[in-house]
Amino acid sequence: MSTPQRARRAPRPTGEDRQRAIVDAVEDLLRTRPLAEISIDEVAAAAGLSRSAFYFYFGSKQAVLLELLDRMVAEVDARLAALPLPDEPSRDWWRSCLAVFVDVFGAHRAVSVSLAEARATVPELREEWSRRLAGWVDLTTATITAEQRRGRAGAVVDARATSVLLNTMNERAIAASLAGEEPSLPPGSVLDALTDLWCTAVYGTPDP
Amino acid sequence: MSTPQRARRAPRPTGEDRQRAIVDAVEDLLRTRPLAEISIDEVAAAAGLSRSAFYFYFGSKQAVLLELLDRMVAEVDARLAALPLPDEPSRDWWRSCLAVFVDVFGAHRAVSVSLAEARATVPELREEWSRRLAGWVDLTTATITAEQRRGRAGAVVDARATSVLLNTMNERAIAASLAGEEPSLPPGSVLDALTDLWCTAVYGTPDP
DNA sequence: CGATGCTCTCGACAGGCTGTCGAGGGCGTC
DNA sequence: GACGCCCTCGACAGCCTGTCGAGAGCATCG
Numbered sequence: 001m002s003t004p005q006r007a008r009r010a011p012r013p014t015g016e017d018r019q020r021a022i023v024d025a026v027e028d029l030l031r032t033r034p035l036a037e038i039s040i041d042e043v044a045a046a047a048g049l050s051r052s053a054f055y056f057y058f059g060s061k062q063a064v065l066l067e068l069l070d071r072m073v074a075e076v077d078a079r080l081a082a083l084p085l086p087d088e089p090s091r092d093w094w095r096s097c098l099a100v101f102v103d104v105f106g107a108h109r110a111v112s113v114s115l116a117e118a119r120a121t122v123p124e125l126r127e128e129w130s131r132r133l134a135g136w137v138d139l140t141t142a143t144i145t146a147e148q149r150r151g152r153a154g155a156v157v158d159a160r161a162t163s164v165l166l167n168t169m170n171e172r173a174i175a176a177s178l179a180g181e182e183p184s185l186p187p188g189s190v191l192d193a194l195t196d197l198w199c200t201a202v203y204g205t206p207d208p
Numbered sequence: 209m210s211t212p213q214r215a216r217r218a219p220r221p222t223g224e225d226r227q228r229a230i231v232d233a234v235e236d237l238l239r240t241r242p243l244a245e246i247s248i249d250e251v252a253a254a255a256g257l258s259r260s261a262f263y264f265y266f267g268s269k270q271a272v273l274l275e276l277l278d279r280m281v282a283e284v285d286a287r288l289a290a291l292p293l294p295d296e297p298s299r300d301w302w303r304s305c306l307a308v309f310v311d312v313f314g315a316h317r318a319v320s321v322s323l324a325e326a327r328a329t330v331p332e333l334r335e336e337w338s339r340r341l342a343g344w345v346d347l348t349t350a351t352i353t354a355e356q357r358r359g360r361a362g363a364v365v366d367a368r369a370t371s372v373l374l375n376t377m378n379e380r381a382i383a384a385s386l387a388g389e390e391p392s393l394p395p396g397s398v399l400d401a402l403t404d405l406w407c408t409a410v411y412g413t414p415d416p
Numbered sequence: 417c418g419a420t421g422c423t424c425t426c427g428a429c430a431g432g433c434t435g436t437c438g439a440g441g442g443c444g445t446c
Numbered sequence: 447g448a449c450g451c452c453c454t455c456g457a458c459a460g461c462c463t464g465t466c467g468a469g470a471g472c473a474t475c476g
Contacts, residue, residue, distance in 0.1 A: 018453090034328040036244065039433060053454055055435070117328035120242035120321070126389070134391045155408045161401040164391050168384055169377035176376055182338045183345045183372050193369040200363045201405055204412035226424085247462060261425055263464070 019057045021047040026064045030110035034117050035065060062122045065114060069125060072108045073132045076100055080139075088150065089143060091207055095195040101170055102191045109178045116175060133171070137163045144202055155204035166198055227265045229255040234272045238318035242325050243273060270330045273322060277333060280316045281340045284308055288347075296358070297351060299415055303403040309378055310399045317386045324383060341379070345371045352410055363412035374406055 025046035029038045040061055044054045058064050079100045086093050105112040119126045140163035147153035156162050173194065176184035185193050196206040233254035237246045248269055252262045266272050287308045294301050313320040327334045348371035355361035364370050381402065384392035393401050404414040 036329050040435095041433080049453095050455055051434090052436085052456080056453065060435085114328070116324045120325035121244050130390045137391045155413060157404045157414050158401065161393055161397065162405065164393055165377060165381055165401060165405050168380045168392070169373060172376045172380035173373055181334070183342045184376070185369055185372055189369065193366065193373060196365045197370065197373050197409055200409050200412065204408065205363060206365050248464095249462080257424095258426055259463090260427080260465085264424065268464090 018047070018049060018053075021049075022054060022057055023064055023067055026061065027068055027108070027110050030065075030114050035061060035114050036117065062118060062125065065111070065118055066122070066125050066128065068108070068111045069115065069128060072104060072111050073128075076104045077132070077135075079104065080136075088152075089147065091195065091199050094198055094202075095191065098170070098194050098198065099191055102174060102194070105174045106178060106187060112175050113179045116172075133167060137167050140167060147202065152208070153202050155200070156202055162201055166201060169197070170194065226255070226257060226261075229257075230262060230265055231272055231275055234269065235276055235316070235318050238273075238322050243269060243322050244325065270326060270333065273319070273326055274330070274333050274336065276316070276319045277323065277336060280312060280319050281336075284312045285340070285343075287312065288344075296360075297355065299403065299407050302406055302410075303399065306378070306402050306406065307399055310382060310402070313382045314386060314395065320383050321387045324380075341375060345375050348375060355410065360416070361410050363408070364410060370409055374409060377405070378402065 022043060025043050026038070029042060029046060038061060040054050041051050043061060043064070044051045047054070058067075080097065083096060083100070084093075115125070115129065119129065137160070141160050144153050144156055144159040144163060148156060148159065153159075173185065174190060177187050177190045199206050199208055202208075230251060233251050234246070237250060237254060246269060248262050249259050251269060251272070252259045255262070266275075288305065291304060291308070292301075323333070323337065327337060345368070349368050352361050352364055352367040352371060356364060356367065361367075381393065382398060385395050385398045407414045407416055410416075
C-alpha cells in the first residue's frame with residue numbers, strides 16, 4: 001500500500017533497487033507457488049533484507065502484486081498504442097492485437113495466473129484490473145461498431161456484450177493456458193485459436 | 209479432507225445435519241466475503257459448534273468448499289443429462305444447455321465466485337473442476353463434430369479448441385456477472401449473450 | 417443393570433504468519 | 447562534530463490454524 005519516500009541514485013548497495021529487488025523476488029516466487037503460500041519472510045530473504053525492511057517499502061505482499069500488475073498492463077497498453085489503426089481491420093490486424101495480450105501475459109505468467117487468486121481479496125487489484133479491462137472492452141466495442149457501420153461485422157447482435165465476452169474469454173483462456181490447466185489450449189496455439197474465435201464472433205467466419 | 213465415519217438418523221439435536229450445517233454456514237458466509245477472510249471460528253459459530261468440532265467433520269475450510277463444488281457440479285450434470293438429445297441441435301437447444309450453467313451457477317453464486325480464488329491453492333478443487341470441465345468440453349466437441357459431419361458448423365476451424373474456449377468463457381463470464389464485476393454482463397442478459405456467441409462461433413450466425 | 421465401545425464435543429496447546437514499534441546505524445550537510 | 451534523513455533491525459502482540467487428550471452422551475451386550 002505505502003510507497004517509500006524517495007531514494008537517491010545510490011553509490012553501490014542501496015536505494016530503490018531494494019524495492020525493485022522485492023518486486024522481482026515476488027515475481028520469482030510466484031512462479032513456484034500461489035501468493036497465499038508465500039510468506040513475507042521468504043520474500044524478504046529472496047530480496048536480501050529483513051522482514052521489517054520489507055514493510056518499509058510495501059504495506060503487504062498484495063501491494064507488490066499490484067505493482068507487478070501495473071507494470072504488466074502498462075506494457076500491454078503501450079504495445080497496443082503502438083499498433084497501426086487500419087481503415088478496415090483485417091484478420092491479421094485482429095491477430096496482432098490479440099498477440100499483444102498473449103505475448104505480454106505470457107512474459108509475466110506468474111502475474112497473469114495470480115490475478116484470479118488475488119482479485120477476490122484485494123480491492124485495489126480488482127479495481128485496477130476492472131479499469132484496464134474496461135478500456136480494452138471499449139476499444140473492442142468501438143472497433144466492432146465501426147465495422148457494423150461499414151456493413152461488416154454481420155454476426156454481431158450486441159457489440160458491447162460481444163466485446164465483454166470476448167475480452168473475459170481472453171483473460172481466462174490465456175491464464176489457463178499459462179498455468180497448464182487441463183483442459184486448456186497449449187500456449188503455442190492460443191493465439192490462432194483466439195483469432196479464429198474473435199473473427200468468427202465478429203464476422204461469422206474465421207478469415208473475413 | 210476427512211469425512212465423518214457415519215451418523216444415525218438422529219432423534220433431535222445431532223447427527224450428520226451438523227455436517228450439513230457447516231456446509232450451509234460456509235455457503236452463507238461466502239456470500240459476504242471471500243474464503244480467505246473467513247475463519248474457522250466464524251464457520252463453527254455460525255453452524256453452532258466449537259472450532260474443534262469443525263475439525264471432526266472437515267479437515268479445512270477448503271474441504272467444505274470442495275463439498276459445495278461437488279454438489280453444484282452434480283446438479284449441473286444431472287440437469288444436462290435430463291436434456292433431450294436432438295438430431296439436429298437448434299439455437300433453442302444450445303440455449304437450454306447454456307441455461308443449465310447460468311441457472312445452477314447463479315443459484316450457487318458464492319461457490320461459483322469462490323472457485324477462482326481457491327483454485328490456485330487447493331489442488332483437489334482444481335482437479336475436480338478440471339475433470340468436470342473436461343467432461344463438458346468433450347460434450348461440446350462431440351456435438352460440434354457431429355454438426356460438422358452434417359455439413360453444418362461451417363465456422364469451426366478446430367472443434368476442440370473452439371469447445372475449450374467457449375467453455376472457459378462461460379466459466380469466467382458467468383462468475384464475473386454473478387460477482388457484479390465491472391465490466392461484465394448483467395445477470396439477466398448473460399444467457400442470451402452467451403447463446404449468441406456460442407451459435408455464432410459454431411454456425412457463423414447467432415440464429416442458425 | 418452395569419460395562420464397554422462408539423460417536424461426538426470441548427478446552428488447551430504449539431507453531432506460524434502478520435503488522436507495528438522503537439531503537440538505532442550509516443551517511444551527507446551545515 | 448552535531449544534526450537529520452533514509453534505511454535496517456529485533457522484538458512484541460495478536461490472530462489463525464491444526465492437533466491432542468479428556469471426557470459426555472447413548473446404544474449395545476453380557
